[in-house]
Amino acid sequence: NQNPSDLMNYGKKKSLGGRGRGVNAKFVQPIGQSDNNPSGSTAPAVNPVAAVPSVLPSLAHLDPLMVEQITRESMHKYKTIAWEDVAGLEYAKSTFMETIIHPLQRPDLFKGVRRPPRGVLLFGPPGTGKTLIAKCIASQSRATFFSINPSSLTSKWVGEGEKLVKTLFAVAAAHQPAIIFMDEVDSLLSQRSDNEHESSRRLKNEFFIQLDGAATNEDDNIMIIGATNRPQELDEAVRRRFVRRLYVPLPVTQARQQIITNLLKQVQHSLSDEQIEGLAELTAGYSGADMDSLCRYAAMQPLRSLSSSQIDSIDAQQLPAVTMSDFMSALQHVSKSVSPEDIKRYVSWNEIYGIKY
Numbered sequence: 001n002q003n004p005s006d007l008m009n010y011g012k013k014k015s016l017g018g019r020g021r022g023v024n025a026k027f028v029q030p031i032g033q034s035d036n037n038p039s040g041s042t043a044p045a046v047n048p049v050a051a052v053p054s055v056l057p058s059l060a061h062l063d064p065l066m067v068e069q070i071t072r073e074s075m076h077k078y079k080t081i082a083w084e085d086v087a088g089l090e091y092a093k094s095t096f097m098e099t100i101i102h103p104l105q106r107p108d109l110f111k112g113v114r115r116p117p118r119g120v121l122l123f124g125p126p127g128t129g130k131t132l133i134a135k136c137i138a139s140q141s142r143a144t145f146f147s148i149n150p151s152s153l154t155s156k157w158v159g160e161g162e163k164l165v166k167t168l169f170a171v172a173a174a175h176q177p178a179i180i181f182m183d184e185v186d187s188l189l190s191q192r193s194d195n196e197h198e199s200s201r202r203l204k205n206e207f208f209i210q211l212d213g214a215a216t217n218e219d220d221n222i223m224i225i226g227a228t229n230r231p232q233e234l235d236e237a238v239r240r241r242f243v244r245r246l247y248v249p250l251p252v253t254q255a256r257q258q259i260i261t262n263l264l265k266q267v268q269h270s271l272s273d274e275q276i277e278g279l280a281e282l283t284a285g286y287s288g289a290d291m292d293s294l295c296r297y298a299a300m301q302p303l304r305s306l307s308s309s310q311i312d313s314i315d316a317q318q319l320p321a322v323t324m325s326d327f328m329s330a331l332q333h334v335s336k337s338v339s340p341e342d343i344k345r346y347v348s349w350n351e352i353y354g355i356k357y
């Protein structure tokens with residue numbers, strides 16, 4: 001009763017139209033996106049099924065159900081995220097311009113010795129914008145974007161993992177240029193232990209074969225972006241394949257200021273530029289996600305002061321503005337989530353294995 005879609009499902013479980021059909025069943029074209037996605041929440045904005053996997057000859061030898069599921073579950077079209085929405089991280093942005101955006105615009109220039117590496121690893125503390133930057137690349141590039149979260153791969157889909165990796169790369173190849181974003185890559189490719197399960201070893205090997213193929217085949221235009229909060233768990237074989245290893249650190253003061261400014265654009269507020277600058281100073285050590293929580297907490301304060309009946313009747317324009325004191329109480333409730341010891345570990349891994357900039 002296992003459903004292979006869980007594997008490729010981006011951090012969520014949901015039922016699929018394909019449930020109940022055998023693996024060798026004939027491919028059935030889904031009727032429509034909404035019919036197949038009851039939650040509606042992660043539905044791609046485009047209908048990937050329009051690509052009709054069954055008519056792509058390069059996919060004909062593969063399990064049609066798996067192809068269909070990967071196509072439907074992993075191909076994401078995010079709402080537009082601009083480079084300016086990602087605060088700081090200038091080096092990561094310019095690396096992606098050079099390795100993805102420009103080569104897609106001018107493949108004739110970026111070939112041979114100028115061909116960009118196929119594997120990029122983003123590592124750093126949780127909540128620093130690794131996923132955000134991947135989504136930004138997805139919306140800025142014209143590549144087909146596959147987003148997979150393999151955390152359940154080794155535990156739940158042991159037998160199918162190898163086949164899924166093979167199918168994923170085949171589907172990506174059929175939709176080139178393609179970007180495969182793999183969150184929590186450590187859960188898939190962590191160091192081999194003695195008691196490692198045979199099928200998870202096979203899965204990893206398959207992943208390496210596919211990555212190596214994508215890296216060496218000049219005609220392949222598939223890019224793999226891995227993200228991890230635990231780079232220490234990746235062994236030499238994995239590091240070697242992710243040629244560019246980019247540290248995504250906590251936001252610096254200016255980036256924190258930008259995050260506050262961006263989020264405050266959505267509400268009425270009375271904070272001066274100096275106050276926002278002061279807040280950015282006060283939040284040293286906060287991650288981007290912590291900053292997000294802080295601003296959300298502060299933004300809720302004007303609503304918290306209202307009674308239920310006021311909330312019921314108040315005109316949105318008349319809501320009290322968010323003030324500096326709302327942020328001061330938010331600071332009491334939202335603290336930083338990454339410890340200095342954690343940072344030290346990332347910094348020392350970066351010194352040994354990261355790209356220097």
Ligand code: ADP
Pocket residue numbers: 085086087088089125126127128129130131132133227251255259287288289290292
């Ligand atoms: P990660 O993948 O590194 O764990 P995410 O990219 O999922 O972190 O970040 C979580 C949230 O935190 C984002 O959706 C965004 O709201 C906020 N955030 C994190 N980093 C940044 C950043 N550099 N600029 C703007 N917002 C950020």
